[in-house]
Amino acid sequence: MSLSVGTALQDGWTTFRRTPWTFVFFALFAFVLSTVVDLLPGIAGYIVSSLVDLWATVGLIRGAWLGLKRERPSFGDLIRIDVLSIWRLFSRQFLLTVLLGVISATAAILAVTAADAGELxxxxxxxIQVIDASNSELINGLITEIQGLALAIVTSPVAVLVLLLGAVIAIYIQVNQMFLGFLAVVKGLGPIATLREGFRTVQTQWWTVFGLQVMQLVILLLGLIAFGFGLLAAIPVVVCITASAYRQLFDGDDPTGVLTGR
Structure with a gap:
């Protein structure tokens, strides 16, 4: 199957326009809820806020899927809690984060080694482990050392090349995993199988998918420029566009039944 960026953009916008206020109100509700629970003390706030974000992502995926079927998703469709879908989305995203983290850390260590700046x-x-944020003298000294480390790296051609290579690999992986959320929720594949399916399907049309991601970033940027409130519409539009592209590259089946069951 081939991907048409124009079709994905048109279908995504049409799907959003079918029930715009449902998507916008849900995005606002999810944002407010995430902000409130983030005020919880300690790690609890981070955990609950992350769960809210996962729940909201599943809700937007469900709404986009229903909309592409020419149905009108309701607020109830979006707020419905599906624990298994949330777990699948979390576990697959966690695996991808670990993979990208290993690549980034490896590139950083190799760059520092190439720049002979290990001691610095x-x-x-x-x-950083023991610094006192109220001690301006120590903070200024730390900033000076960080600047020195950055200078050592940028003046080393090998270190710069290593960082660029790490960035290219990370971007390549992220583009291949653009549909990870839909594969996790819709297909219900295991963590490794989800990543493998993304690589298998997307790599043959990598540049097309990359171009679509660039267009989505532009849409999000326009939403951010609109005093940030535009993101309440931009984020659902991007999810709807991703849903259309997913259905073009993969299929319109819902084997888990979590998106079409109402």
Whole structure:
């Protein structure tokens, strides 16, 4: 199957326009709820806020899927809680985050080694662990060392090349995993199988998918420029566009039944 960026953009916008206020109110509700629970003390706030974000993502995926079937998703469709879908989405995103984290950390370590700045990096790391945010003198000293580390890296051609290579690999993986959320929720594949399916399907049309992602980033940027409130519409539009592209590249089946069951 081939991907048409124009069709994805048109279908995504049409789907959003079918029930715009449902999507906008849900995005606003999810944002407010995430902000409120984030005020919880300690790690509890982070955990609950992350769960809210996962729940909201599943809700938007469900709404986009129903909309593409020319149905009119209701607020109840979007707020419905599906624990299994949330878990699948979390576990697959966690695996992708670990993979990208390993690549980024490896590239950073190799770059520091190539720049012969290992001692400086270790000094910065040690200071960060114990630094007092109210001590301006120590903070200024830390900033100076960070600037020194950055200078050492950018003046080393090998270090710069390593960082660029790491960035290229990370971007390549992220584009291949653009549909990870839909594959996790819709297909219900295992974590490794989800990533493998993304690589298998997307890599043959990598540049087309990359171009679609660029267009989506432009839409999100326009939403951000609109005093940030535009994101309440831009985010659902992007999810609807992704849903259309997913259905073009994969299929319109819902084997788990979590999106079409109402």
């Amino acid at each position: 990096a270790q000094s910065i790391y040690s200071q």
